[in-house]
Amino acid sequence: MKGTNLGEFEELVLLTIASLVNEAYSVGICDELEKHTGRVAKLGVVHAVLNRLEEKGLVKSKLGEATNVRGGKRKRYYSITSAGKAAVLKAKEVRDQLWSIIPEIALKNI
Amino acid sequence: MKDQQKISPPRWAQQLLSWYCRPELLEDLQGDLNEYFHRNVKSVGVKKARLIYALDVLKFCRSYTIRKPGFPNFIQPNMLASYIKISGRSILRNRLFSTINIAGLAISMAVGLVMIGLLSDMYQYDKFHVNHDRIYRVVSQHRYLDQEDKSLYASTSLRAAKVIDESVPGIDEMAILYRGFDGDIKSGQQTIPLTGFWAGGSFFSVFTFPMIAGDPATALAKPYSVVLTVTSAKKLFGNTDPMGKRLIRAGQASDEEYTVTGVIKDIPVFSHVRFDILASLGTRELTQKGNPNEMSWVNMWNTYVYLLLPEGADPENIQRTLTKVSLKENKTIENTTIKLSLQPMSEIALGEDLNNSIGPVMTSSSVRVIGILSVIVILSACFNYTNLSIARSLRRSREVGIRKMVGALKTHVLGQFMVEAIIIALFALTLSFAIFVLLKPYFLSLNNQYSQMLLLDLSPRTILYFLLFAILVGILAGLFPALFFSRLNTIQVLKNISPVRGFRSAGIRQGLIVAQFTISLMFIAATITGYKHYKHVLAFDLGFETENMLNIELYDNKADLLKKELSEIPEVKGVSSSSIVTSLGNYFGTTIKYTDPQDSAFVHYSAIDEHYLSLHGHKLLAGRNFNSQHKTAGTDEVIVNEKVLKRFNIGDHRPQNAIGEFITVNGKKMKITAVVKDFHYGKSIDNEIKEFIFRFSPDGGRYINAKIISMDWPATLSKIQTAWKKIDTVHPLEATFYDDQIEQSYADFSARIKVIGSLSFLAICIASIGLLGMVVFTTEIRLKEISIRKVLGATEATLVFMLSRGFFTLMGIAVLIALPTTHFFFTGYVLDEYAEHAPLALSELSIGVISLMGLALLLVCSQTLKVARANPADVLKNE
Numbered sequence: 001m002k003g004t005n006l007g008e009f010e011e012l013v014l015l016t017i018a019s020l021v022n023e024a025y026s027v028g029i030c031d032e033l034e035k036h037t038g039r040v041a042k043l044g045v046v047h048a049v050l051n052r053l054e055e056k057g058l059v060k061s062k063l064g065e066a067t068n069v070r071g072g073k074r075k076r077y078y079s080i081t082s083a084g085k086a087a088v089l090k091a092k093e094v095r096d097q098l099w100s101i102i103p104e105i106a107l108k109n110i
Numbered sequence: 111m112k113d114q115q116k117i118s119p120p121r122w123a124q125q126l127l128s129w130y131c132r133p134e135l136l137e138d139l140q141g142d143l144n145e146y147f148h149r150n151v152k153s154v155g156v157k158k159a160r161l162i163y164a165l166d167v168l169k170f171c172r173s174y175t176i177r178k179p180g181f182p183n184f185i186q187p188n189m190l191a192s193y194i195k196i197s198g199r200s201i202l203r204n205r206l207f208s209t210i211n212i213a214g215l216a217i218s219m220a221v222g223l224v225m226i227g228l229l230s231d232m233y234q235y236d237k238f239h240v241n242h243d244r245i246y247r248v249v250s251q252h253r254y255l256d257q258e259d260k261s262l263y264a265s266t267s268l269r270a271a272k273v274i275d276e277s278v279p280g281i282d283e284m285a286i287l288y289r290g291f292d293g294d295i296k297s298g299q300q301t302i303p304l305t306g307f308w309a310g311g312s313f314f315s316v317f318t319f320p321m322i323a324g325d326p327a328t329a330l331a332k333p334y335s336v337v338l339t340v341t342s343a344k345k346l347f348g349n350t351d352p353m354g355k356r357l358i359r360a361g362q363a364s365d366e367e368y369t370v371t372g373v374i375k376d377i378p379v380f381s382h383v384r385f386d387i388l389a390s391l392g393t394r395e396l397t398q399k400g401n402p403n404e405m406s407w408v409n410m411w412n413t414y415v416y417l418l419l420p421e422g423a424d425p426e427n428i429q430r431t432l433t434k435v436s437l438k439e440n441k442t443i444e445n446t447t448i449k450l451s452l453q454p455m456s457e458i459a460l461g462e463d464l465n466n467s468i469g470p471v472m473t474s475s476s477v478r479v480i481g482i483l484s485v486i487v488i489l490s491a492c493f494n495y496t497n498l499s500i501a502r503s504l505r506r507s508r509e510v511g512i513r514k515m516v517g518a519l520k521t522h523v524l525g526q527f528m529v530e531a532i533i534i535a536l537f538a539l540t541l542s543f544a545i546f547v548l549l550k551p552y553f554l555s556l557n558n559q560y561s562q563m564l565l566l567d568l569s570p571r572t573i574l575y576f577l578l579f580a581i582l583v584g585i586l587a588g589l590f591p592a593l594f595f596s597r598l599n600t601i602q603v604l605k606n607i608s609p610v611r612g613f614r615s616a617g618i619r620q621g622l623i624v625a626q627f628t629i630s631l632m633f634i635a636a637t638i639t640g641y642k643h644y645k646h647v648l649a650f651d652l653g654f655e656t657e658n659m660l661n662i663e664l665y666d667n668k669a670d671l672l673k674k675e676l677s678e679i680p681e682v683k684g685v686s687s688s689s690i691v692t693s694l695g696n697y698f699g700t701t702i703k704y705t706d707p708q709d710s711a712f713v714h715y716s717a718i719d720e721h722y723l724s725l726h727g728h729k730l731l732a733g734r735n736f737n738s739q740h741k742t743a744g745t746d747e748v749i750v751n752e753k754v755l756k757r758f759n760i761g762d763h764r765p766q767n768a769i770g771e772f773i774t775v776n777g778k779k780m781k782i783t784a785v786v787k788d789f790h791y792g793k794s795i796d797n798e799i800k801e802f803i804f805r806f807s808p809d810g811g812r813y814i815n816a817k818i819i820s821m822d823w824p825a826t827l828s829k830i831q832t833a834w835k836k837i838d839t840v841h842p843l844e845a846t847f848y849d850d851q852i853e854q855s856y857a858d859f860s861a862r863i864k865v866i867g868s869l870s871f872l873a874i875c876i877a878s879i880g881l882l883g884m885v886v887f888t889t890e891i892r893l894k895e896i897s898i899r900k901v902l903g904a905t906e907a908t909l910v911f912m913l914s915r916g917f918f919t920l921m922g923i924a925v926l927i928a929l930p931t932t933h934f935f936f937t938g939y940v941l942d943e944y945a946e947h948a949p950l951a952l953s954e955l956s957i958g959v960i961s962l963m964g965l966a967l968l969l970v971c972s973q974t975l976k977v978a979r980a981n982p983a984d985v986l987k988n989e
Binding site: 025026027043044047048051063069070073074075 | 118135137138139140141142143144145146148166169170172174
């Protein structure tokens with residue numbers, strides 16, 4: 001395990017899972033990410049990240065009900081764990097801290 | 111419904127995904143991909159969506175999705191007992207088919223067992239040396255001017271050993287062997303002929319020959335010391351302690367006296383270095399003092415150098431230095447280039463057949479050929495099993511259906527049939543083991559080489575290999591039927607009792623029968639061609655007479671004495687002597703020059719007496735025979751063959767004109783006194799005739815050739831024995847008829863034919879057994895049809911014709927495939943290697959084909975006739 005530090009994409013995925021609440025499954029996460037970031041989220045990439053997050057213990061998953069759309073296959077729903085929550089909060093905190101020490105003037109003239 | 115079918119993702123991609131993906135991830139992933147697929151169908155169309163799906167499946171093949179390879183789950187321990195029980199019942203129920211399968215497999219597996227025995231023997235060679243994987247032999251490539259002959263020699267020169275010792279770094283130890291320490295060794299009371307080497311360097315550090323008495327480090331240090339094996343020590347000294355005892359060996363000038371400084375255990379069987387006695391190499395430094403040839407770079411015919419490299423050393427480095435050394439040393443000699451290279455110990459006994467090899471060698475190519483042929487025979491027997499099992503699918507399919515209905519998975523059915531095949535193979539193993547034991551002495555006696563090199567003894571390891579082999583054969587034979595049965599559709603099988611299912615695979619079965627008979631036919635064709643070639647070689651006109659010629663090895667006895675003794679025997683019609691016996695693959699060579707001092711040629715020669723040419727019926731085209739009155743004939747007269755005239759353009763190729771011309775032989779001017787007609791002095795099938803000369807040496811012969819005309823050979827032989835005993839009391843008489851010697855020199859060839867012949871016999875047996883099984887089966891399921899036909903008025907002849915027609919079409923196809931292939935193979939590859947070969951006649955091949963067809967006809971007709979004769983009432987009333 002590479003520690004609890006989050007990559008940028010990992011953080012985005014975690015946040016998306018949190019925002020989708022009970023509807024967070026792989027394809028849904030992809031769609032949501034595309035909607036908010038504007039960049040194409042590849043299923044393979046998202047899948048790999050989900051797998052990694054689960055390995056790190058930041059998310060947990062369970063299988064849902066079978067639906068017709070997916071050829072009778074069940075969805076795997078993801079939800080954020082408390083460790084996951086701590087990780088995103090920590091990331092936010094770091095960012096906020098950094099923002100707070102940037103003098104206003106520094107960004108103004110760029 | 112059809113549309114629905116069309117817009118599903120590609121089936122193979124789905125299967126691939128479910129094959130590689132971990133089960134816990136699979137369902138979600140399948141769902142995701144399906145969801146995307148349906149979206150893509152709407153946005154980009156079906157075709158593209160399918161492509162994307164397939165690509166995605168490939169992309170998802172990552173480390174975290176791939177299933178861990180697990181133990182094949184068809185052998186579940188708790189089911190095994192049931193598998194075995196059911197298999198036993200099924201084997202007992204179908205006695206005929208089980209017998210056919212077991213017999214066929216047993217025959218072919220016996221071949222496999224011999225093969226395993228042979229390989230495990232061969233791989234054991236030289237492995238008893240502790241450092242066997244670090245020992246390398248220095249071999250040489252000899253090239254005279256720009257002669258084509260680039261062959262490798264196992265030997266090298268004493269000088270090479272010295273140079274390597276002095277200037278090649280990175281070698282731990284070196285052992286030097288110099289062959290030819292042969293002869294009669296005398297110890298006080300006993301005189302015994304022994305063979306051995308002069309050995310030097312750190313012989314006992316390189317090789318592991320455990321010493322019973324003496325110090326391995328110093329035993330061979332001093333000149334005139336010898337080390338004996340236990341057996342030869344027993345022979346020489348009986349039960350007394352041999353250490354420090356004296357031994358006498360007849361040397362070149364005078365007798366040499368040696369001291370025994372060590373006794374080693376007997377040489378293990380699987381050693382390529384074999385000897386009775388070792389003498390210290392230091393002895394040669396004393397006895398060969400003043401011999402300039404001893405340490406010359408070109409004298410590379412008798413020395414064997416073995417290097418022990420340090421652990422982890424790269425032989426490539428040594429090789430590079432050796433190449434450099436060779437280049438440097440080549441400058442010291444003229445006309446010849448010698449290149450040294452390394453040969454790993456593991457490739458000595460089983461590897462290339464090098465010139466001047468010590469110890470027997472089995473070429474890896476011949477092992478490979480026999481190996482491939484045995485695999486073919488084994489496969490043929492596996493075909494039988496596959497064929498019969500699938501043919502019987504009709505009967506077993508309902509069993510499979512019910513199994514599946516009560517919950518068996520594909521893997522369970524697979525397991526059931528695999529276990530059955532393996533059990534049959536194990537039964538076959540016991541039978542084939544018996545065949546192996548019977549076959550072993552026959553196989554070993556096929557070829558001198560085999561009996562010298564192989565034991566084919568049983569060890570726990572070979573028995574383990576046998577078992578593994580049987581299981582492998584079982585898997586091979588059973589896999590296809592097992593897959594076939596496991597795929598059966600439960601509902602169809604249970605609903606539909608028509609034999610349609612069984613016949614769907616008819617194509618495969620027919621293909622297998624064709625393959626079997628093609629193989630058998632090819633074997634037959636190969637045997638016939640080979641045998642004909644062999645006969646052709648033996649009956650080949652060599653250009654001189656060999657009939658009733660007895661060649662007697664002289665050892666070091668005086669030729670004149672024996673000649674005198676022999677000529678007193680009335681049955682001996684003529685006697686001559688020669689330095690070699692030609693046409694057996696023995697050569698003696700020298701170089702000759704004509705007027706141009708730059709232009710020299712390599713010639714083979716034999717030194718003969720004045721009776722040799724007339725006794726052997728050589729034809730002189732011009733000139734006269736050697737004359738024993740002419741005292742210096744040995745050094746100034748020579749008889750050449752026609753090829754020599756051609757080579758140097760002597761006298762416009764006219765024999766008459768060449769008489770009286772001078773050629774330089776080995777530096778001496780000699781007059782051509784006669785030209786002899788070309789004859790085959792080499793092994794007739796391998797070599798074309800090249801330049802050859804006869805020299806005169808009435809007492810330098812090593813063989814006595816005696817022409818025998820005798821009505822009572824045993825009596826004559828005993829007379830010759832008595833004559834021999836008068837001259838030599840040490841050596842037994844070594845006398846062989848020339849024709850027998852020629853036959854022996856092709857022993858390798860005849861052994862190969864015998865092997866192929868036996869294999870073809872086995873292949874035919876197996877194919878016939880298989881055919882019998884198929885015929886029995888086909889007629890059995892058509893029993894009712896035949897009975898109805900008969901009731902309606904069909905004659906027996908038409909029924910037999912109808913039943914066997916199919917089989918003969920298959921035979922026809924096999925013939926059409928086999929004959930052209932074999933013909934092409936032989937004319938294109940095999941026979942091309944021989945300068946002289948018998949023409950390939952289709953007439954003989956067709957005899958083989960016809961006899962095989964006859965056998966098949968007999969099998970098919972006997973079975974079909976039996977069915978055709980059956981009383982239709984008996985068959986039909988059962989319904």
